[in-house]
Amino acid sequence: MGDETAPDEIGPKRMAMVEYLKLGDDPHLVAYVCDACGATYFDRRNACAACGAREFSTVRLANTGAVRAFTIVHRAARGVPAPYVSAVVDLDGGGRVKSNIINIEPTPSNVSLGMRVRLATYVTATDDDGNEAVAFGYEPEAA
Amino acid sequence: MSNQDPVWILGTSMTKFGRYADKDLIDLAAEASLGALDDGGVTMAEMDVLAAGCLYEANGGVGQRLQKQLGQTGIPVYNVANACATGATAVRTVMMAIKAGEAQMGLAVGVEQMGKMGMLGADRAARSDKQVFQRKGRFGSVVGVEGRLGTNMMPGVFAQAGMEYAYENDGVGFEQFAKVAQKNHEHSTLNPLAQYRKAFTLDEVMSSEVIAYPNTLLMCCPTGDGSAAVVLVSDEKLKTLPREQQRRAVKVSASVLTSDPWTEGCQVQPDVNTLTRNAADAAYEDSGVDPADLDLVELHDCFATAELRHYDNLRLCEPGGAGEWIDKGGPWRDGEIPVNVSGGLLSKGHPIGATGVANLFEVATHIRGEAGDRQVPDAKVGLAHVIGLGSSCGVHILERSGL
Numbered sequence: 001m002g003d004e005t006a007p008d009e010i011g012p013k014r015m016a017m018v019e020y021l022k023l024g025d026d027p028h029l030v031a032y033v034c035d036a037c038g039a040t041y042f043d044r045r046n047a048c049a050a051c052g053a054r055e056f057s058t059v060r061l062a063n064t065g066a067v068r069a070f071t072i073v074h075r076a077a078r079g080v081p082a083p084y085v086s087a088v089v090d091l092d093g094g095g096r097v098k099s100n101i102i103n104i105e106p107t108p109s110n111v112s113l114g115m116r117v118r119l120a121t122y123v124t125a126t127d128d129d130g131n132e133a134v135a136f137g138y139e140p141e142a143a
Numbered sequence: 144m145s146n147q148d149p150v151w152i153l154g155t156s157m158t159k160f161g162r163y164a165d166k167d168l169i170d171l172a173a174e175a176s177l178g179a180l181d182d183g184g185v186t187m188a189e190m191d192v193l194a195a196g197c198l199y200e201a202n203g204g205v206g207q208r209l210q211k212q213l214g215q216t217g218i219p220v221y222n223v224a225n226a227c228a229t230g231a232t233a234v235r236t237v238m239m240a241i242k243a244g245e246a247q248m249g250l251a252v253g254v255e256q257m258g259k260m261g262m263l264g265a266d267r268a269a270r271s272d273k274q275v276f277q278r279k280g281r282f283g284s285v286v287g288v289e290g291r292l293g294t295n296m297m298p299g300v301f302a303q304a305g306m307e308y309a310y311e312n313d314g315v316g317f318e319q320f321a322k323v324a325q326k327n328h329e330h331s332t333l334n335p336l337a338q339y340r341k342a343f344t345l346d347e348v349m350s351s352e353v354i355a356y357p358n359t360l361l362m363c364c365p366t367g368d369g370s371a372a373v374v375l376v377s378d379e380k381l382k383t384l385p386r387e388q389q390r391r392a393v394k395v396s397a398s399v400l401t402s403d404p405w406t407e408g409c410q411v412q413p414d415v416n417t418l419t420r421n422a423a424d425a426a427y428e429d430s431g432v433d434p435a436d437l438d439l440v441e442l443h444d445c446f447a448t449a450e451l452r453h454y455d456n457l458r459l460c461e462p463g464g465a466g467e468w469i470d471k472g473g474p475w476r477d478g479e480i481p482v483n484v485s486g487g488l489l490s491k492g493h494p495i496g497a498t499g500v501a502n503l504f505e506v507a508t509h510i511r512g513e514a515g516d517r518q519v520p521d522a523k524v525g526l527a528h529v530i531g532l533g534s535s536c537g538v539h540i541l542e543r544s545g546l
Contacts, residue, residue, distance in 0.1 A: 015276055017291065019283030041410060043281035050405040068310055069412065071302035072356035073294050075262065080290030083353075086299055088307065088412045096408030098293035108317075108356060113310040125286045127276045133286045 012130035027121045032056040040095045063119040065091040102137035116141035148378035151392040154183020155504045157371035160338040160492030172209050172254040175370035183374040187214030191246035194221045196233030196253040197496040226531025230499030237375045238398050247380040254370035255494035264296040298355035305448025314466035317357040321348045322469045323447040324362040331486025333517035338492030362447035364488035371501035389546040393507040396430035397540040419456040422538040430540040434458040438522040441502035443529045444487040502527035506541045
């Protein structure tokens with residue numbers, strides 16, 4: 001599920017921070033879906049944890065969904081800026097994903113359960129060769 | 144014996160939980176083990192099997208190191224690790240040896256020395272400053288995901304587990320979660336073995352430092368040191384022992400260990416509910432005990448948000464009614480079903496490997512009527528629950544002997 005710029009291009013690259021994020025003009029997530037039972041996964045698979053089948057297809061997931069759970073992290077892991085909002089999002093049409101709620105003030109009054117959100121991307125880190133890692137988060141759909 | 148015969152707790156003990164800079168892991172395990180042997184009126188020489196649970200020294204031969212202090216009798220030793228269910232897994236290992244007919248008596252000990260370890264569950268250590276992105280791991284990530292793609296550290300994971308319950312049910316919010324911590328801190332004031340014994344008002348709980356909203360500092364369990372042990376005995380062997388030992392023996396009416404079955408999204412945010420429900424339902428089925436029969440419950444309140452969900456998972460309240468149940472005082476020590484009268488993990492402490500044995504100590508001590516100031520009056524039957532992420536869940540139901 002790699003998504004780098006072609007290797008023969010000159011200069012720094014823009015890279016999705018995880019392989020299940022696809023960049024380009026229309027950033028979106030993809031998932032491995034079990035051909036037998038439809039269970040979805042983001043990680044490289046050996047077999048399906050739900051049914052044991054071994055064949056998977058790659059599908060595009062929706063960019064919109066609803067916040068199913070959230071927390072506002074104040075005491076974060078070392079090196080992680082805080083506070084920030086972590087959330088579990090139920091995507092429209094299926095699939096569940098965890099990421100940050102971005103482009104809001106991280107306070108309880110600005111996030112609500114069931115809140116409609118949409119995917120947004122941003123550069124989260126740059127390496128010593130100038131390559132940029134692009135992360136995804138979710139922002140309020142109403143914004 | 145047939146494997147339908149019950150297994151019994153003959154002896155049990157725990158250290159006070161806390162921080163022991165002047166003791167090592169084996170000192171703690173030895174104190175609990177010798178305490179349990181003395182309590183049961185037996186010796187290491189009579190043990191047919193030893194299981195030692197310890198998470199952070201899982202490859203450290205803890206069982207054998209303990210034998211080298213207490214008695215090298217040549218019996219089989221199992222060193223087990225199973226996240227926060229490590230202690231319960233040690234107990235089950237001895238249970239299985241007895242049920243299989245390989246042992247008549249065995250010692251299960253759980254121990255941990257964590258000190259001030261800080262928050263658990265960060266996905267990896269910080270990378271060095273000098274770096275060129277390379278895809279690594281099963282997600283093909285080029286930078287660490289913790290804090291970028293949400294949080295997987297324990298306070299936040301369990302905060303999200305609680306908020307998911309609030310999403311699905313009415314009458315659940317910050318205040319209901321905070322009441323859990325208020326209750327457990329209050330309960331701990333009666334327990335001389337608790338790491339902390341200080342009561343706080345609801346307002347103090349809610350206004351303490353936010354760790355991962357809605358969990359404040361007082362809604363998160365501490366790290367710490369401690370150990371707990373049980374001596375288990377077969378039904379056949381127990382009946383050969385003196386009357387007093389039989390009278391104090393506590394029946395293990397159910398002992399269940401589950402892992403998490405696949406559910407939607409469970410690899411994104413751990414599902415701490417399905418495996419708990421499965422374990423509880425199997426334990427109620429095996430024992431014939433109904434939730435309404437329970438005189439006390441010790442459940443895995445690693446965070447206040449977790450405890451509230453487990454009222455529902457363990458069928459202590461009406462489905463979806465955990466918020467209402469705590470609002471009406473159901474889990475307080477004078478309520479409908481007292482939950483965590485020990486102070487729970489939130490205040491008694493959570494030395495990981497010891498926790499799943501310590502909750503059996505607590506329930507057994509009440510059933511024997513030996514719990515002192517914190518005694519639940521006339522307790523006859525109780526349930527002990529632990530869950531470790533990954534996931535693993537242990538549920539035990541204990542009953543008064545009647546022998």
